[in-house]
Amino acid sequence: MVDVEGNGQQPPDLVEISIVAIENGTIGPPKTWLVRPPRQITAMARRFHRITDDMVAAAPTIADLDGQLREALGRTVFVAHNVRVDLGVVSRELPGFQPAQVLDTLKLARRLHPGRGSYKLGALIDAFGLADGLPSDLVPHRATYDAIVCARLLVHLASPPDRAPLTLTELLDTMGRKARTGTAANEPAATLF
Numbered sequence: 001m002v003d004v005e006g007n008g009q010q011p012p013d014l015v016e017i018s019i020v021a022i023e024n025g026t027i028g029p030p031k032t033w034l035v036r037p038p039r040q041i042t043a044m045a046r047r048f049h050r051i052t053d054d055m056v057a058a059a060p061t062i063a064d065l066d067g068q069l070r071e072a073l074g075r076t077v078f079v080a081h082n083v084r085v086d087l088g089v090v091s092r093e094l095p096g097f098q099p100a101q102v103l104d105t106l107k108l109a110r111r112l113h114p115g116r117g118s119y120k121l122g123a124l125i126d127a128f129g130l131a132d133g134l135p136s137d138l139v140p141h142r143a144t145y146d147a148i149v150c151a152r153l154l155v156h157l158a159s160p161p162d163r164a165p166l167t168l169t170e171l172l173d174t175m176g177r178k179a180r181t182g183t184a185a186n187e188p189a190a191t192l193f
Contacts, residue, residue: 001027001079001154003146004089008045013037014062014093015051018143019072020151022079025158025165027151031072032144034059049141062093069094077101077168081121081150103171105150108157111174125149128156 001020006012014035021028034051036059046052062069073090078099080086083106091097109119116127122140125131130152138145158166166174 001147001151002073002086002090003080003143003150004086005049005051005141005143006045006089007037007039008042008048009037009039011092012045012089013039014089015041015045015056016049016143017069017090018147019069020147021076022151022154025155027148027155030144030147032147033065033069035065036061050139051142066094070097073097073099075100077103079103079105079150079154081105081146081153101168101172102177103154104175105153105157107175108171109153112157112160121146121150121153124153128153130156 001022003018004014005016007015015037016032016034018030018032020030034056036056038061041051041053041056069090073094076099078087078090078101081104083102083104087099087102105121105124106119109116109124117123130149134145134148138148140146140149158171160166
């Protein structure tokens with residue numbers, strides 16, 4: 001599970017990234033980094049995620065974090081809500097990065113729970129009660145909060161009440177994608193469940 005916050009520029013530079021692993025249906029602890037972008041954070045972006053230029057002034061640059069982020073992302077299934085946004089930022093910031101698979105919780109929610117009034121992350125989190133028990137210092141529109149609740153959303157979507165959890169292949173099929181068998185010969189596909 002990946003969530004990023006940008007600086008509001010076009011295209012956006014990374015200012016925060018959080019990665020939350022899900023292994024065998026269990027959500028792991030978040031890994032989060034603030035990133036010093038090459039351009040200032042816009043007023044609109046500051047209002048949205050409340051990250052200021054002062055907060056990232058002493059943070060490492062994307063070049064400083066390149067190895068750590070690539071290792072943390074590894075050969076994972078890249079999952080995000082409206083994945084094209086987060087994957088677009090990560091792909092620009094880490095040239096050559098190629099996830100093993102891509103899942104979009106927005107598309108999954110639309111297909112698995114049709115007819116909802118809103119598919120915004122916050123609306124789904126509220127509807128399914130997925131923010132319960134989170135520490136009060138975690139807030140929406142910060143990468144750690146969004147990555148954790150998105151991970152909870154994926155587990156919720158993959159765990160229908162009347163059957164066994166959906167497999168990675170079933171989730172990909174729901175999105176109309178085929179599971180890749182790996183990027184190198186004899187390399188297994190990544191799994192979540």
